[in-house]
Amino acid sequence: MATHPAVVTTAPRAPLSIRHVPTVVCAADEVRVRVDWTATTPFDLHQADGGLVVTHGVLGSSYAGVVIELGVDVRDLSIGSKVFGFGFRGQQEHAFQLFVTVPMYLCGEIPSTIAPSAAVTIPDSFATAVHSVTAALHIPLPWPVPGHPPANADTLILIWGAASSAGTVTLQVLVHWGYRNVLATASPHHHVRLRELGAAAVFDYRDTDCVEQILETARMGRSEAPSIPLVLDCIGSVTGSIRPIARLTEAGTRVAVLLPVVIRAPSTDELPEYAMEVAGKAVFAEGVSVEGVRTHAYLENGELKARMQSEMMPALMAVGAVGPLSSTVVEGASLLERAERALAIMRDGISRQRLVWQVSGEGE
Secondary structure (H helix, E strand, O other): OOEEEEEEOOOOOOOOEEEEEEOOOOOOOEEEEEEEEEEEOHHHHHHHHHOOOOOOOEOOOEEEEEEEEEOOOOOOOOOOOEEEEEOOOOHHHOOOEOEEEEEHHHEEEOOOOOOHHHHOOOHHHHHHHHHHHHHHOOOOOOOOOOOOOOOOOOOOEEEEOOOOHHHHHHHHHHHHOOOOOEEEEOOHHHHHHHHHOOOOEEEOOOOOOHHHHHHHHHHOOOOOOOOOOEEEEOOOEHHHHHHHHHHHOOOOOEEEEEOOEEEEOOOOOOOOEEEOOOOOOOOOOOOOEEEEEOHHHHHHOHHHHHHHHHHHHHHHHHOOOOOOOOEEEOOOOOHHHHHHHHHHHHHHOOOOOEEEEEOOOOOO
16 A cells, blocks of 8 residues: 655654555545645644654645545546635544545545745634534534524624634634624734624733623623623633633523643643543523533534535635634644644644645645
């Protein structure tokens, strides 16, 4: 069997390595993609440093590249199509390797106006946003998007960590579907951008009275309870987000927390510590619903499985409803060096931008 190089992790905090893995031939409904670009995400760091939900092997999830092989049942793509997507279920779908072989519903065609290096910033965050909104917050996102606002367009929705990749895409998704009262927390230098994207109000999560500010704004001119019905926590930090959120919730509030729960974040000095359950991490009022979100579970929704990456994601990017995230290109003389540098930058907390890097050395 033919093989190709892949970046793998062998043990928590161990140096990454290059391994030659099998090049998987397409099944009937699959495509093989030469990976030109990928993005290193916090989840990659959680896996590399903390061994989170991983059998050590090929890392990576978001990819952008060129179709080089088609299964016999694939109709909407061609050899040479530029595609992007989010793969996560096994070695052949992981992105830190020269080729991925994925079912056609795990990729979409890159709009002609968007460079592959920009497109690769989106897939995992888009999947997280749509799945969190529909499955955990129970907000319907009918497709195609209706030409009128939803009946509950004025519902208050709080995104904690809205400048994160998942938070930014979630804001864009909610605004595009017509939700008008999305509140956000972020560092001050992100506030102008989040308002431009449609946030009704933005708060500095580091302010000692941030919770009080949010509640004051939420209650302004309103008598309904709870003051904030829906909260999405895009940070998942016990001290940095879950406990402050618990203070602003009331009976009837629904809270969705992106997993894993971070008890201690990865750093150059300490091993990380995680949990996969939110229960017990903060004291919530009686009647508050709290749910941890596992993005990979979106495939349980048959409609989203069929359409989210192949149809919705490219269409929303083509019309500018969801835009590429701010990114930094990580350079390096080799595939391994680029992968190691990206993880090191994330571990040091230097960059809040998407860290993108070339895999094949081709394609732009």
